[in-house]
Amino acid sequence: MTEFTPLASLAGGMMIGVSAVLLMLWEGRIAGISGIASRLLPPYRDGAFLSRLGFVIGMIVAPFAAMTLTGNQVVQAVSSNFPLMIAAGLLVGFGSVWGSGCTSGHGVCGLSRLSPRSLVATVMFMATAFVTVFLVRHVIGG
Secondary structure, three states, rough: OOOHHHHHHHHHHHHHHHHHHHHHHHHOOOOOOHHHHHHHOOOOOOOOOOHHHHHHHHHHHHHHHHHOOOOOOOOOOOOOOOOHHEEEHHHHHHHHHHOOHHHHHHHHHHHOOOOOOHHHHHHHHHHHHHHHHHHHHHHHHO
């Protein structure tokens, strides 16, 4: 079972929300991580490469900065099952392309804009997550 951390979760959610609002305000873009990351790869479609790179670097550096500042471990153990990780990454990537966005684009930004398409996408990936956790924890026994 995971730890119940309502204050840390609230603070994290607020930071995600503020960053999404600021990105929309300054760049006029939705904070969809899959779109931001995919536009780091050539061909570059516009002149926002450095802002995208900074966004992605910030996501990578933030947990380590938080660990340094608080002394608490915020990075959980990652599976050493590389074939499983590759398969999971490909499935998430496929789902992001097929769903025309990711959890951050649909779940955070789309729902806040009352997008019906984002509501359907969010319900679908949450339902898939619930079924996956149930199967892994209670059927497969992971």
